[in-house]
Amino acid sequence: MNKHPRISATIFLVAALTAGSSPAAEDVALLKDLTSVILLLGLPCGKVVKATKQGDNDHIAVCSNGARYRVYVNAEGRVVAEKK
Numbered sequence: 001m002n003k004h005p006r007i008s009a010t011i012f013l014v015a016a017l018t019a020g021s022s023p024a025a026e027d028v029a030l031l032k033d034l035t036s037v038i039l040l041l042g043l044p045c046g047k048v049v050k051a052t053k054q055g056d057n058d059h060i061a062v063c064s065n066g067a068r069y070r071v072y073v074n075a076e077g078r079v080v081a082e083k084k
Helices: 005-020 023-040
Strands: 048-055 058-063 068-073 079-083
Touching: 023 048, 023 058, 023 068, 023 079, 048 068
Parallel strands: none
Antiparallel strands: 048 058, 058 068, 068 079
């Protein structure tokens, strides 16, 4: 049983949104989704203002409060946000 079903749903939403969206819409949706993931994990952020893709389901997120996180899916399939 997944302990964080909303987080998993958010990651799947990110994948679905980025599959067929325009680049501008994709960026806005990704920033919102990363903000949701970080906040659901209980980390301080405000909102994500910039994201850099590192790989599949792996991004560096820059928050409005200055915090930076690597948000990714680990080998166990769990969403992780590591402070950078």
